[in-house]
Amino acid sequence: MTAQQYHIPVMLGPCIEGLAIDPNGIYVDLTFGGGGHSREILKQLDKGHLYGFDQDSDAEANIPDDDKFTFIQANFRDFRKYLRLYGVQQVDGILADLGISSHQIDEPTRGFSTRFEGDLDMRMSSGMDISAKEVLNTCEESKLHKIFGIYGEIKNAKTLAQAVVSERTMKPFSTTEGFKELLKRFAPRGKEYKYFAQVFQALRIEVNDEMGALEDMLKQTVDALKPEGRLVIMSYHSLEDRLVKNFLAKGKFQGDVEKDFYGNLIRPLEPVTRKALIASPEEIQQNNRARSAKLRIAKKL
Structure with a gap:
């Protein structure tokens, strides 16, 4: 490359x-x-x-x-x-x-992109401890609310945080496509891709501090x-x-x-x-x- x-x-x-x-x-x-x-x-x-x-x-x-x-x-x-x-x-x-x-966006295995199926990773360095899937599957609802609201600047951050906590009790999040299936229910009509990008940005910022x-x-x-x-x-x-x-x-x-x-x-x-x-x-x-x-x-x- x-x-x-x-x-x-x-x-x-x-x-x-x-x-x-x-x-x-x-x-x-x-x-x-x-x-x-x-x-x-x-x-x-x-x-x-x-x-x-x-x-x-x-x-x-x-x-x-x-x-x-x-x-x-x-x-x-x-x-x-x-x-x-x-x-x-x-x-x-x-x-x-x-x-x-x-390169990071276009590499499916890194999980940064909303365009590809991949592992919910988003770590800038493989030596880091916590990936995006850990954030989604373990963070308290109040923390997820803050992550989506502050780092993603999305308006329905509280509703999305509640949905993530509810969803993960039935099936933990592991892939970008699986997470996007949930996001589709909350994205504004016609602005789905912008919404996906904002949420992914929020997770990436949190994962990498x-x-x-x-x-x-x-x-x-x-x-x-x-x-x-x-x-x-x-x-x-x-x-x-x-x-x-x-x-x-x-x-x-x-x-x-x-x-x-x-x-x-x-x-x-x-x-x-x-x-x-x-x-x-x-x-x-x-x-x-x-x-x-x-x-x-x-x-x-």
């Missing part, structure tokens, strides 16, 4: 521009995946170095043959710890594309960046984007922005773009997965 088949990089040009690459700098791609963004960064490095992270062992097949690249199989929530193992304290730029890769991992990662970026270093983050749903937006604007996830005695904002990062960048109509036409992407860029003060 080629890297292009694995995943078409979204907003490649704006991401690379946002990093403002120094040919001799040190960079981190926290979501290596198919390596599309990493390869473009490597083209612009002379004596610099790039560290690529991915918790999915399938990504190893896309590692470029380049002395300027080091692959680290790990969750990006621990990236500073791993960089220190390589003697790296601070870097010139950090890139994170938070979207799930095309995506919001917790994102918070952990963002908090480490400030100390990991050199002064003037760039942080480039691309998100695909409102929950992620809200966290990223708040952190870049305020240096924290909740509460009001802090100001000094003179009324100046106190924050470790400064957004480079006032609004999130979005993909061009041409790119969306070529790659439908770019349609929901929001790119935010900041630099360390």
